[in-house]
Amino acid sequence: MCVIIYKPEDKILTKRNLKQNWKANPDGGGFMYAENSQVIIEKGFMGFRSFWKRYNQVQHNKTVVVHFRIGTHGELSPINTQPFKVGACGFAHNGILHGLPADKVKSDSNLFAGMLEKTGLFNSTDSFEAMDVLLNSYAKSNSSKFAVMYPDGNVKLYNEKAGAWDDGVWYSSGIRTWGFSSYRFNGKLVKNTSITKYDGDTYDFDEYPYVVSNYLQQDNVSDEEWVECDFCGSWQPESETKMTQQGNVLCYQCAKKVKEIIC
8 A cells, every 4th residue: 555755864765675665566656855945746657767767866865755656546647656746745645545536547645635735734834733633633534644745845744653664764664675784605705695674574594595696606796786586586686687667677588588678
């Protein structure tokens, strides 16, 4: 049911981290940040590569809220990607909102954003307090999570306790990151293979020997990021992979079987 990721300005979200979250919520994404006392929203990304290319250009030294969608209502299209601009603010939602009109095109989040826009509560600081009361009520009654960004770049999280914090970053649907540490094996320093952290669980390298063996076959272990092929599950240096228009990562062998490769 989607994920909201709140990144304070002194944090960086890695490509590996965001890729894992995208894979779990692959139906489009976007992000918002503040600039010159205005909330800027960039969304409509339906493939991870295009998202990452733009996101990584703006994430440094900025507070950013990212949203990745997994569709439950409405079309799988750019119009339903988030965040949404509501008045002077930016708005992102994770969850399912009940009691809204049925719509085959717009998602429940999209319909809700339109409803919020009509209240006028997001237009000026004079009405932000009333807006806060309204969103708290909906978050509690629908078990939803919201993130609102104000024009000054400050962010308010609703139902914050239902999400999870990891290294100063908030994830509305729990932690879905890959954190790796170095490990010495037969005297060789093997990087990015020893520990996988997924939703807070930790696994040592013994449970993933295929990852270690891929590295040990290399004469020199570099700092290049390794990624998993979404088709065969093998791990390859990122420079030796391709990505489809749908955002799937393929090793060269699997890429030969697929035509829609972005070069």
